Amino acid sequence: MLKFILDILSVPAVLIGIVSMIGLIALKKSTSDILKGTIKTIMGVLILGGGAGVAVGALSFFGTMFQQGFGITGVVPHNEAIVGMALKEYGTQTALIMAFGMVVNVLIARFTPLKFIFLTGHHTLYMACMIAAILVVGGVQGPTLIIIGSLILGFIMALFPAIAQPTMRKITGTDDVAFGHFGTIGYVFSAWIGSIVGDKSHTTEDIKFPQGLTFLRDSSIAIALVMLVLFLIVAVASGPAFVEEKLSGGQNFLVFSVIQAITFAGGVYIILAGVRLILAEIVPAFTGIATSLVPNAKPAIDCPIVYPYAPNAVLIGFLSSFAGGIVGMVVLLLMEKSFPGLPIILPGVVPHFFCGATAGVFGNATGGLRGCIWGAFAQGLLITFLPVLLMPVLGGLGFANTTFSDADFGVVGIILGNILQFIK
Amino acid sequence: MKILVCCGSGLGSSFMIEMNIKKVLVELGVNAEVNHSDLSSAASIKSDIYVGTRDIASQLTSLGGVVVSLNNMIDKNELKEKIAEAIEKIK
Numbered sequence: 001m002l003k004f005i006l007d008i009l010s011v012p013a014v015l016i017g018i019v020s021m022i023g024l025i026a027l028k029k030s031t032s033d034i035l036k037g038t039i040k041t042i043m044g045v046l047i048l049g050g051g052a053g054v055a056v057g058a059l060s061f062f063g064t065m066f067q068q069g070f071g072i073t074g075v076v077p078h079n080e081a082i083v084g085m086a087l088k089e090y091g092t093q094t095a096l097i098m099a100f101g102m103v104v105n106v107l108i109a110r111f112t113p114l115k116f117i118f119l120t121g122h123h124t125l126y127m128a129c130m131i132a133a134i135l136v137v138g139g140v141q142g143p144t145l146i147i148i149g150s151l152i153l154g155f156i157m158a159l160f161p162a163i164a165q166p167t168m169r170k171i172t173g174t175d176d177v178a179f180g181h182f183g184t185i186g187y188v189f190s191a192w193i194g195s196i197v198g199d200k201s202h203t204t205e206d207i208k209f210p211q212g213l214t215f216l217r218d219s220s221i222a223i224a225l226v227m228l229v230l231f232l233i234v235a236v237a238s239g240p241a242f243v244e245e246k247l248s249g250g251q252n253f254l255v256f257s258v259i260q261a262i263t264f265a266g267g268v269y270i271i272l273a274g275v276r277l278i279l280a281e282i283v284p285a286f287t288g289i290a291t292s293l294v295p296n297a298k299p300a301i302d303c304p305i306v307y308p309y310a311p312n313a314v315l316i317g318f319l320s321s322f323a324g325g326i327v328g329m330v331v332l333l334l335m336e337k338s339f340p341g342l343p344i345i346l347p348g349v350v351p352h353f354f355c356g357a358t359a360g361v362f363g364n365a366t367g368g369l370r371g372c373i374w375g376a377f378a379q380g381l382l383i384t385f386l387p388v389l390l391m392p393v394l395g396g397l398g399f400a401n402t403t404f405s406d407a408d409f410g411v412v413g414i415i416l417g418n419i420l421q422f423i424k
Numbered sequence: 425m426k427i428l429v430c431c432g433s434g435l436g437s438s439f440m441i442e443m444n445i446k447k448v449l450v451e452l453g454v455n456a457e458v459n460h461s462d463l464s465s466a467a468s469i470k471s472d473i474y475v476g477t478r479d480i481a482s483q484l485t486s487l488g489g490v491v492v493s494l495n496n497m498i499d500k501n502e503l504k505e506k507i508a509e510a511i512e513k514i515k
Contacts, residue, residue, distance in 0.1 A: 122435045177498050181436075217480050218463035219433045272433055272462065279435070284443055301498065302436025304477065308495055311479040354432065 012091020013045035016278060019099045023285025037281040044277025045087070051274055052084020055267025056400075058260040061247055062231060063401035065257075069237025070344075072336055076230070077348040077387050077405035079126050080271040086129050086397055093132035097149035098125055104154020106290050109297040116165075117290045118157035120180040120302040121283040122275050123406075127182055128153055130394075130404050130413055137395035138420025152416065160184040160408055161300035167191040170365040171309050180300025183355040186382050186407030190359035190375030191366045197374050198367015204313040204360070207369065213315050219350060224265035226349035231257040268350075303358040310361045316369075317360015317376035322352040324380020332388065343391060345384045351405035356380055379407070386410025393417020425456040425514070427507075428471035430484060434462030441475060441497055448504045454511055473510045490514055 008014050020041040024034045059081060066074030087094060102124065109115050118124060131149045140148060157180075164179040164187060179187075216222040235243055235257040243253035290297070307314050325347030336342045356376050363375020383405060390413045391398035404413065427445060431438035438460035445458050461469055463483055474484040474491050481493030490510045496502055 119440065120436045121439075211482070214480070214483060217432050217483060220462065220464040269462075269464065272435065275435060276439075276460075279439065283439060287443065299498075301440055304431050304437040304479075305497060307479045308477040308497065314479055350433075 010092050012087060012095055013042045015092055015095040016045050017042035019095060020278075020281040020285070023282055023289070027285055027288055040277050041281055044274045044280070045091070046274070047277060048084055048271050048274030049088060051267050051270025051272075052081065052088070053267075054270060055081045055264050056085055056402075058264035058267060059401045061260050062227075062234060062264070064247065065231075065234040065238040065243060066344075066401075068242050069234050069239075073341075073343045074234070074346055074401065075343045075387065075391070076227075076346045076402055077383070078268065078350055078402045079405050079409070080268050080275070080350070081402040082397065082400060082404055083126050083129050084267075084271050085400060085402075086133050089396075090129060090132040090136060093136065093145060093149065094125070094129040096146045097132055097153055098128035100146060100150035101128055101153030101157065102286050102290075104150050105157040106293055108154055108158040109290070109294045112158070114158040114162050115294070115297045116158045116161035116178050116180070116300045117287075117294060117297045118161060118180045118300045119283065119287055120182075120300070121279040121286070123180070123182045123302075124153070124157065125275065125278065126404070127156070127409065127412070130409055131416065133395065133397055134393055134413055134417045134420065137393065138417065139424055140420070152412075156182075156408070156412060157300075161298070163188055167362050167365055168306075171306050171361060176298065177305065178298040178300040179303070179305065181303040181354075181358065181406070182408035182412075183303065183351075183358060183379075183383075183406035184408050185411050186355055186379040187359050187362040189382060189407070190379045191362040191371075192375075193378045194363035194365070194367030194371025194375040196367070198363065198369075198371025200366070200368045200371075202370070203310070203368045204316055204364045204372050205310055207312065209312040209315060211311075211315075213319075216318070216353065219353065220265050220269050222349045222353060223268055224262050226347070227261035227264050228258060230346060231261040303354055306358060306361040310364050310372075313360040313364040313372045314357040315360075316372050317358070317363070318353050318356040320373045320376035321356025321359055321380035321383075322347055322349075324356075324377040325352050325384050328381045328384030332384070343388060345387050347380075347384070348402075348405055351383055352380060355383060355406050383407055383410070386414065389414045390417070393421065425454070425473070425511070426471040427456050427458045427473045427475060428466060428469050428489075429458065429460040429475040430463055430466045430480065431460070431476065432462065432480070434460055434465065437477070437497055441494070441503070444498075444500060444503055445475065445507060448500065448507055451504065452508055452511070456511075472514050473507070475507075
């Protein structure tokens with residue numbers, strides 16, 4: 001009987017389903033709503049796993065072609081892809097760290113001056129997943145892992161919004177809303193660069209910037225287009241003979257690359273559909289419980305909260321961050337000559353879009369147009385170099401062709417991973 | 425009546441706005457189904473009202489519903505006013 005219960009609880013999908021069921025019960029929902037919500041959550045986890053299979057399949061072709069063409073490892077950071085892979089192995093720990101991490105966040109907001117409730121559920125999930133993976137790799141196990149993981153997660157959920165708050169006040173003009181997105185270090189870095197090189201009197205919103213690029217806001221399209229370019233480059237570099245003999249089963253190498261690029265975007269789309277189902281019950285439950293227990297806390301909200309304040313900075317920030325990613329990649333390629341085996345971090349479109357855009361708004365708030373351009377560029381460099389140091393502490397996950405992308409994942413992961421290595 | 429809230433990846437901010445719209449609808453005494461999605465999926469989720477922040481609202485105009493463009497995604501008053509206006513339009 002005990003084994004039966006343990007077997008049930010060790011299926012991440014079921015465990016995450018139970019977390020959401022507890023939330024629904026706490027919100028006093030009807031039995032049919034509880035049943036519906038629980039099943040949807042479990043289905044979300046399973047869908048996410050399916051999407052990860054699709055995305056990782058395409059990505060591994062990319063990795064093989066990159067290796068063949070350039071003789072080095074190419075990595076395209078994408079939170080969704082790495083989380084999809086990691087949940088298969090660390091799902092149980094992730095679910096528990098996420099659940100108790102949210103409890104810790106509420107307790108910190110209730111009893112300390114860090115009055116922030118982190119409401120960006122998908123980032124809570126991704127961060128829980130990365131912390132779980134690093135703790136397991138660092139040799140932490142059992143209840144200790146869950147306790148340490150939850151404390152770290154809950155603490156950073158309250159801390160990072162506090163770090164962003166001074167710039168948030170400049171952007172929004174109020175102190176009522178906080179910022180909750182785990183790229184904070186990159187945005188504050190951008191704001192700092194902006195304050196040094198910028199000129200506040202000339203903001204991004206004074207200029208006429210072509211809005212034709214707004215279609216890139218559609219993330220599936222943006223992923224497909226950028227992956228298409230990357231795939232075509234590696235396809236040409238590795239040569240038609242290699243691709244057609246080893247990978248595509250005879251299909252033309254360019255056709256194969258186009259299909260794989262769009263397949264990757266499709267995989268991410270499926271993962272996002274899964275994440276949406278997982279969060280559909282957990283986030284409202286957490287929001288409801290947290291805001292009733294800590295009524296004076298500030299809600300920390302996902303990065304697009306700042307986009308309407310400076311739509312031009314959003315697009316300029318993206319382009320500038322992406323340029324930073326390309327420059328960073330070239331620097332890594334040159335460094336690889338002296339440090340063989342260094343992974344080459346390619347510009348992933350999702351991190352550069354969301355983080356670059358946000359960095360642009362932060363840079364604009366402290367340094368106008370110049371602050372936006374250089375702040376976002378610096379952020380783009382930062383999220384290119386952080387993964388290089390993060391990957392070694394991720395164990396087996398560190399050998400994937402993708403990794404965690406946004407700045408705070410890098411900063412938290414590198415610090416935590418190295419502390420654990422040191423203790424070992 | 426169906427209301428769809430959109431944002432870039434359909435995860436965070438559209439979800440936040442959806443929860444706020446549900447509260448606003450209770451205050452307005454209107455019964456409607458509210459969902460959130462990313463921009464790619466929006467075209468395949470037929471709705472009467474599409475909601476987005478002003479930086480992406482232009483992407484929603486071709487979908488065939490009333491578009492609500494928000495200047496501030498956490499301003500409940502703006503949301504309530506604009507949702508009420510949109511509901512008035514489709515009546």
